[in-house]
Structure formats: C-alpha cells, structure tokens
Amino acid sequence: MPSATVPSAAPGPRRPDPAELTAVAQDYLKAVWSALEWVPDGHAKVSTGQLADRLGVGPSTVSEAVQKLSEQGLLVHEPYRGVGLTDVGLGYALVMVRRHRLLETWLVEQLGYTWDEVHDEAERLEHAVSDRLVERLDDLLGRPARDPHGDPIPTADGRVVRPEAVPLVDLAAGESGVVARISDADPDDLRALARTGIALDVHLTVTALLPRRDAVTLAWGGETADVAARLVSRVWVTRA
Template sequence: MNPADLTPVAQDYLKAVWSELEWVPARAKVSTGRLAERLGVGPSTASETVQRLSDQGLLDYEPYRGVGLTERGRAYALVMVRRHRLLETWLVQGLGYAWDEVHDEAERLEHAVSELLIERLDALLGHPVRDPHGDAIPTGDGQVVRPDAVPLASLAAGESGVVARISDADPGDLRLLASLGIALDAAVSVTAHLPRRDAVALTWSHSGVAGSGEVDARAASRVWVTRA
C-alpha cells in the first residue's frame, strides 16, 4: 500500500480511526464526534469526510453507529501508523526529543517521507517493536504485536504490574508521569483507589529509583500495564 495514493487528510483519518480503536475490543467503533475532537475539526467536517472515505471503500461507516476500518483502509492505516511511530522513535533516540514533544513533529513529517527513508530508519533503529510511549510499531508487512496489557486503573488494591504503555493523548500527563519516575518498564503497585479524591495511590520503581504517592485518575488512565 502506497499512502501517496491518498490525500494527507485521508491518511490522517485512517490513522486516527486505527489509533482510537487499537486498545479497545475488535468490534468497537469510534464516533464521528470523537474523531472530530481528535483531529481538531468540526463535527460536520468529520461526518462529511468519513462519508467520503466510506464511499471510497476505506472506512466502514454507519450513521449513529460509528466508524471502523475496512480491510483496505486498515492496510493504509498501518502504513501511516508505522511511519508515525518509527519517526517518533527516531526523534527520541536520534535527536534527543522528549517523549512529550514528538507527536506533533511526527505528524508533520509522516506525510512527506518516502518508504525508502522509513525502511532505512527502521534498520538504523534496530527494528524497534514499540515507540517511545509503548505503542506497537507495525512491521513492514502489517503485523502488529501488542503486549497483553490492561489499564492501570483495572488493577485492584494490592495488585502489581509492569508499565507497557503510556498514552500520548495529553503531553501534560506525560510530563507529570515522567517527573514522578513512572515510565515504560517501571514496576507499579496499586495500594488504594481513592474515588473521593479522584486518584490512585501507587508505589513504583524504575532503574533503581523508587517512589510512592497519589496520581490523579486522569493521569493514571494513561498508563497500561502487564500484570505481574
């Protein structure tokens, strides 16, 4: 699949649908309202674009029931997701970007780079399987291997896990978690759920540094773990 066959807008929509559905059940769909919010456009613009991409056989769209990807749309989406995540990885590892800075930069670059450059980057980086936030990087033939991870908030008090993914949905939350020392591969334990304070009490350790405290529920919702 050559993403140059599509407009940048189409590329963005297919990647957005994939990203929204990546960590939810396979049969789920994303609403056009959520897509509009993610892409920073008005609801009517999102609906019109989704309908157009559906007519082109790229999206599976039913009004009031949400949006999914057709097989053809999924193939294009995976190419764009691969580009984006390899670029993020290169920006962090090769150019020293912080993990909360790379998303927007990769968004700009992903439409312009060639497939040759992406394959060279993949080789240069040692064929990484995850990006700086823990999201799986699709292989060149469209395979995706994700860890068996669950939201941190789904752990009961006393349960532990290892951080496998931290969503990049909010750079502020990324900075907060990083400042605490909660990063990929950190060991975390839930000591209590604190609904009245809208927080979770945790202990964690990473690279020999340990910490404990309360993390607000929104920041905690960004974290996915594999159960210990």
C-alpha cells in the first residue's frame, strides 16, 4: 500500500512524558493533532470552534485552555487563523495518540470489543497507563502500524506513516479504491458501515453517484448497494 511519512516531533534529548501535563492538556494536544491529521495542507490550523465540538466543551472554555497552553509553549494560536502545535506540543500529542490507538487495537484484538466501542474506553485508559505498559502492549500486538479504524499508530520515536489515501467521495463513477481508513467520529456510522460489509482493506468501486438521493452506489465483494453519502464521507481509500 502506498504510504507517506508525515511530519513528526523533532528529535530531542528525551522522550516527552505526558505525566508532566494535566489530563485536560493531554486531551487538547491530542485533539489538535487528530483534527489536522488528514488535512492535506500540513500548515493548516484547527479553529477553536472545531476544538469545542471535538472536546464537547464551550467556546469560552476552549479559549481559556488554548491561551494557557500557548503560554506554556505547547500551542500556537493566531487570531482568526486557528490553533496549531509547537514542536514541544507535537511531541506530547504524538505520545498520547500512540497510547490511544494502541489501546483501541488491544481492546479489539485481545478483549473482543467492536470498533465502535473502543474510543471512549481508550479515552479513559490513555491517561492512566505508563509508557512501560504501552510498550508491552505494542510488543504483544506485534507492533501494529494502524488502529482498528485504519489510523496510523505513531512509533515510539514519534514517526507517523500515513497511507496515501483520499476521501471516497473524491472518486468519480467508475473509479476504485481499497479502504484504508474509516473515521471513528460517529459510532452509529461505524455500526452502519459494519452492517453493509464495508471495512478496512475492502476493494470498492464507485458505480454511480446519486445526488438526488444523497447516496452513492458502491460495488464490493460481489455486492452492490446504494450507500448514504454521510456514510461514504467517513471512508478513505487508496486508489486502485
């Protein structure tokens, strides 16, 4: 599968230790990185409104937290342009993303959770586990490159290898792709996609666009179905 290495934390004298931060700070840094992970422009920033939606808090709460984290040298905030990570903030964010995605993988592969159940569980656990436990999990799982939703798992030294995937909605009728990633933003959508049989590594072909029905006709594995545009928007593919 084609892949591209995306920017990672600049090498430093020691590995960032999230225990130095509050759980709230950890959540903010991870949320900023995750919001920008699949944005094509590597210099893009996330708005405070987007952060509020992701974290489920009010805009004033986000503004206060962003200001505090900016003063600590973890975030950079440009008024009217959005929020980004400093190099130091990036290092902490990648450690937290690694913890979260390894925990999700462990919950699915070892404890029998389904992919729509793991996000909230991993959110709770990621603040409590030690680096030693995370490395043991990584070894136990065979050093997986991606989580159950296809999102890449950062390596211990902060490298991220992301597949050269594009949103399925970018494909025209007649084009094909292999599912590389499915957004976990909405558990209901994950369950709906699972019921259709659309999952990672499935080869899909767009056979028709149905704008009046707000749907797309997809073919895979001998099946053909009209899939709601909302569900299609959750899927990313590598072009066949």
